[in-house]
Amino acid sequence: MKILVFAGTTEGRRIAEYLNDTVADSYVSVATEYGGRLLEEYQHLHLLTGRMDEDDITAFLSEKEIDLVIDATHPFAVLVTGNIKRACERAEVRYLRCLREEEHLAEEMEPIGDTGCTVVWVDSVKQAIEYLNNTKGNIFISTGSKELGLYAELDDYQERCYARVLSVWESVKKSMDLGFDGKHLIAMQGPFSKELNVAMLRQTEADYFVTKESGKTGGFEEKYEAAMETGTVLVVVGRPEEEGFGVEEVCQKIAGQLADEQEG
Numbered sequence: 001m002k003i004l005v006f007a008g009t010t011e012g013r014r015i016a017e018y019l020n021d022t023v024a025d026s027y028v029s030v031a032t033e034y035g036g037r038l039l040e041e042y043q044h045l046h047l048l049t050g051r052m053d054e055d056d057i058t059a060f061l062s063e064k065e066i067d068l069v070i071d072a073t074h075p076f077a078v079l080v081t082g083n084i085k086r087a088c089e090r091a092e093v094r095y096l097r098c099l100r101e102e103e104h105l106a107e108e109m110e111p112i113g114d115t116g117c118t119v120v121w122v123d124s125v126k127q128a129i130e131y132l133n134n135t136k137g138n139i140f141i142s143t144g145s146k147e148l149g150l151y152a153e154l155d156d157y158q159e160r161c162y163a164r165v166l167s168v169w170e171s172v173k174k175s176m177d178l179g180f181d182g183k184h185l186i187a188m189q190g191p192f193s194k195e196l197n198v199a200m201l202r203q204t205e206a207d208y209f210v211t212k213e214s215g216k217t218g219g220f221e222e223k224y225e226a227a228m229e230t231g232t233v234l235v236v237v238g239r240p241e242e243e244g245f246g247v248e249e250v251c252q253k254i255a256g257q258l259a260d261e262q263e264g
Contacts, residue, residue: 001261003254004029004061005070006084010217011098011247012072018251020044023258027064032168057087066091068257070250072098075239076144076212096253097244100215119224120235125150128210128235137207138162140200142190142223143237144212145171149178162204164188191219197226210235 003026005015012028019026020042029048040047052060061069071084081097088095122128125147132139133153138160141151145165151157163180165171167187175185186200191214201209209232214220227234245253 001067001258002026002065003068003070004064004066006073006080008032009072009074009100011100014247015070015072015098015250016042016045018254023254027066032170052083054083054087054090057084058090061087061091061093066093068094068096068254070096070098070254071244072247072250075100075215075242076237078240081242096250097242098247098250099242099244100217100239101246118233119227120233122235122237125210125237128237129153131235132208132210135208138205139208139210140164140204140206140232142209142211145174148175148180152178158184162186162200162206164200191217192222193219194222194225194229197223198229201226201230201232206230206232208233208235210237212237213239215239 001023003019003023005012005019005026005028007013007016007028008030012030016028019028021044025046026044027046027048028042029052031049031051033049048060060066069084069088071081073080073084085095087093120128120131122131125143128143129150133155139151139154139162141148141161141163145163148163148165151161151163154160158179161180162184163175164186165175167189172185172187175181175187183204192200197209197219200206209223209227211220211223211234212218213236214223224234226232
């Protein structure tokens with residue numbers, strides 16, 4: 001059985017590790033060279049580096065005669081997931097969506113007593129900016145570089161905003177081209193501890209901390225706790241609703257399909 005995993009997340013790396021030990025002739029696709037370096041140790045997998053659109057994916061599935069595609073991309077990579085799904089439909093290949101574990105903190109997120117911390121839920125980065133347009137004070141941004149340009153709609157964004165992005169040239173260059181530089185640009189690979197988040201919020205004197213509901217592996221709890229400790233308003237972009245399976249369930253389904261093939 002030939003399997004293609006779209007990785008680039010912690011969940012994707014866990015599935016890649018499982019496939020490296022159990023399934024020969026499988027492929028793992030990541031968008032960046034940095035993502036590829038994290039998977040170099042898995043010698044029994046074919047590593048694909050670089051972005052593929054719907055047509056590229058469809059052609060690859062047919063050329064390599066892929067039997068199963070596992071989509072373990074980021075919860076907010078909606079366009080990528082759409083391309084993968086449509087390519088699987090066109091190539092008539094089975095598709096499995098691997099979901100990131102949720103934190104289940106929503107019910108606890110209320111204004112926090114003495115710290116004054118408040119959690120504001122929004123549906124998109126654009127909606128977060130609409131909210132922030134009616135505020136004053138510094139903004140610490142950890143929603144990634146892809147939508148960073150939207151923050152330019154804020155008045156005095158170059159003075160108010162501090163962006164934390166991945167430490168890859170593509171992200172850094174894009175951020176600098178948008179006017180984020182010097183102390184207003186932090187390039188680091190997460191996830192980050194509560195202590196480091198606290199230090200950055202205090203260093204930037206942030207009144208608002210914008211993040212995505214990135215789940216346990218994305219360090220969401222640590223961001224929430226840092227906001228509580230510093231009294232920073234946490235603006236959370238809720239993740240899109242979708243159906244799928246956890247890492248363990250995906251691995252079980254792979255094992256089940258392998259067993260069926262061996263019996264057949």
